[in-house]
Amino acid sequence: MSQEITQDILSQAVKDVIAKFGKMNLAELERMLHLSRQQLRHLQKNDFKLMPNGNTGKSKTTKISPFSEFINTEYLAKGIKNSSVIFDALRRQGYKGSHTSVKAYISKHLDLVPARRILAANTPNRGRRYVTEPGEMFQMDWGFVNVCDNYGNIWQCACFAMVCHHCGLRYVEFFPSAKQENLFIGMVHAFMVMGVPKTVLTDNMKSVVIKRLGDGTPVWNKEYEAFQTLIGFKTKLCKVAHPFTKGAVERLILYVKQNFIVGKTFTNITDLNNEARTWCYEKNNVITRSRDVVPMEEHYKHEAFSILPEIARLIPYLAPMRTISYDGYVNYENRIYGVPLCYSGKFVRVQRTGDVLKILTPDTHDELYAHHVNWSKNRTTASDNGLLNRRNSRHKKSPRHWHLSLQGIQVGGLIGSLS
Template sequence: MKEIQSNGFLPIIAQAIAEMEELHGEFASINEINLAELGRRTGISRAKLRRLKANGFCETPHGLIGQPKEHLLDGYSSVLDNLLRNGVSNSTVCLGRLQAIGFSGSRSTVKRYIASHKHLIPAKRQQIAPQGNRGRRYTTDPGEAYQMDWGFTDVLDYNEQVYRVACFAMICHHCGECYIEFFPNAKQENLFIGMIHAFQYMGIPRFILTDNMKSVILHRDLEGRPVWQKDYETFMKTIGFETKLCKPRHPFTKGKVERLVRFVKENFLADRVFYNITDLNWHALEWCNSQNGTYHRAVDGVPQRLHMEACGEQLRPLPELDAVRFYLCPERKISFDGFVNYEGRRFGVPYSYPGATARIMRSGDTLYIYSADLSSLLTTHDVTWSRRDSFCEGQYEALQQPEELPTAPVTMQIRQLPKPSGELSFAKFDFDEEEPV
C-alpha cells in the first residue's frame, strides 16, 4: 500500500502494517486496517490511531504550536502547590479553591498543571490488586430505599488541639440525591436529628439501608432476626419506615453511601476551613444543593430533578407530630448549680423552673431550652462555641440576707464632695478663688 507515509515515530506504524500485510495480504486502502491489532503491535492507543488514520497515518504539528503561552496561573501556583502537597489532586476541588480567590482559567489549565507537578503529591500506599467480581448490584424502585452511614474526620482548632467530628450521610438508592450534616459525635440522639433533617430535605422512604450500628441493633436472635435497639424501634414506628441491615463495607448493597462518605472526604472536606459546626453545616448544605443540581453520569440525569419526578410520588412528607419534636430536642438533666450540658458546653436554666430535666435544641447559633414536656420555652442562649459556662437571667434566686439596723440615735455626720473634674494640674494653685463656706 503506497499511500501510507512515515515521519517521526511513524516508521513503527509502517513496520507493523507491513507485518500485517504479510499475514493477511496487502490492504487496498487504510480503511481496511484493523486498528485494534495495529494498537497491540505498536502500543499506541486506539484513539490516537484514529486521529492518525484521518491524516493518512502522518503526524501533523499540534494546533497550539507557535501560539504564545498564557500564564493564567501566575500568582496562583503557590496555592495550587500547597494543595498538591496536602494530597489534594482532584482538579475540580483545586479549581473551586482557585476560583474563590479570583482565578479565571478553566479546569483544563489546572489539570495540565497537576499533570506536570505530580512530584508534589505524596505517594499513596500500595493497594492490593482487585480480584474482580461479576456479582449483581442491589437495585430498588424509585423512592423505595435510602442508605445512611457515619463518617469521621479530625479537626485541628486554633489552639493546635485535635478533636473529632462525625458526618451523617444519607443518599437515595435510586436517584443519588444526598444529604450530609456534621455533629460533635455520633450518639443516637444525633442520629435521630440527622435522619429527621434528611427526611425534611428528601422525604420519607419505605426502607432505610444501614449496617450494624450500636444505636440501631443490639444483636440477632437464634433465628438470625435483628433485635432492634428499643429507642430506635420506637423511632421507626413514630416516623413510619422500616430498616434493612447490610454487611459493613459491602459495596453491592450500601455502596452508594460508602462512596458518598469517601466523596465528602475527598471533595468537600479537602483543605476545608470553618469557624464552628454551624458554619460547617451551612457550607455542607450548599455543597449538597450544588451536587444534587449537577448532572451525574451514573444515573444519567440530575439527582434533584429525578428525585422530584420519579421518587417524589412514592415518598411521604415528615409528619408534624409532637413526638418528632421530642427527637429534635433531646432531654438533659439539670445540675445542682443550674446548668444543662449540650455538645460539650454548659448552659444556664432559670431558677423559676421546678423540673429536674429540660429539653435542648440548637438551631444555627441559637440554643433553645424547653421544659421537659415542650410546653414552654424557658430561655435562649447565643452559642459562642466557647468552653466557658453560659449564664441566663434569673438563673439564681435573689436571697434575702439579714441586715443590721442602728439601736441608738445616730449623731455622727460626715461630708461628701463631688468628684474633681479633670482640669489642669495648676488649677490647685489658684489662690484668688475663694473656698465655699
C-alpha cells in the same frame, strides 16, 4: 562420561580411527572424543557400546523410606511440617535415621502441605450492583472526618450521610459525635429535605440494632424501633462485615473527605453545616455518570415519598431530654448552659437552631430559656457575674443574662430544604 557422546558418534569415531591406522588407537580416539583413557578402556571391554548405569531403574531405599506414608498422611497432609515434631514421632515408630534426613524429606515434599488459605469455590460476585425503584430505599451511615478551623486547630466530627439509592440525591450533616440522639436529628433533617422512603439501609450500629438472634432476626434498639414506627419506614440491615452492600453512602462519605473537606477551614460546626448544605445543592444539580440523571430533577419529579408527622410529635427527637443540675446548669453536647435556679432538678428539652440554643419544657415544649452560642474557647466560663457569683447566690433569683459560652465545634441548626 560426557552426556554429548551418543552411540552413533562413538561408532563413527571408532570406524574413522580403524580406517586411518588399520587398528584401534586409543590415543587418537581420546583426542577425537575428549574422553579419558580409563573411560575408553571401559568402553573397549564392552566392544564400544554404551551400556546403561548399573543402578538405572533401581529405587534407592533409605532409612526414612518405610515411614514415608506415615509422614505424608499424618503430618504433611494436615499442614504439619515441623521437623522436630515429625522426627520425635518417627523415633517412637522405630526410626533410626538422623534429623537432617527428616528435614530433607520435608523440603522435597512441601507440595503435600495444603495452602494456609483455602481457595473458595467459584461463586457469583458478592458485590454485584442492584437497583431499586423510585422512593423505595435510602442508604444511611456515619463517617468521621478531621476538620480544620480558622485558627489551625483540627477537630474530629461525625459526618451523617444519607443518599437516595435510585437517583443519588445526597444529604450530609455534621455532628460532634455519633450518638443516637444525633442520629435521630440527622434522619429527621434528611427526611425533611429528601422525603420519607419505604426502606432505610444501614449497618449494624448499636443505636439501631442491639443484636441478632440465631436465625438472623434483628433485635431492634427500643428507641429506634419507636422512631421508625412513628416516621413510617422500615429498616434493612447489611450483612455483618459487608459494607459494600450500601456502597453508595460509603462512597459519599469518602467523597466528602476527598472533595468537600480538603483545603477548607470553618469557623464552627454551624458554618460547616451551612457550607455542606451549599455543597450538596451544587453536587445534586450535576449529572451523575453512573445513573445518567441529575439527582435534583429525578428525585423531586419522578419519586413519591411519605410525609413526616406533625412537628409536635417530632420534638422529642429534635430536642433531647436533659436534667438541670442542682446549681442550675444543663449539659448538652459536652457543654453546659445556665438556667434560673428555680428550675434546678427538673427535666427539660434542649434544642439548637443555628446559633441559638433553646431550653423547652418536656411536655408542652414551651420555651423556658434561650442562649446565643458565641463559640468562645472556654466551655465553662460564665459571662458577666461568672460561675463563682452563681454559686454564692443559689437562693437568689438568677438574672436572665447569665449564660455559659461554648467552644469548638457544635451541631448546626435545623437545615431547610435544598431546593
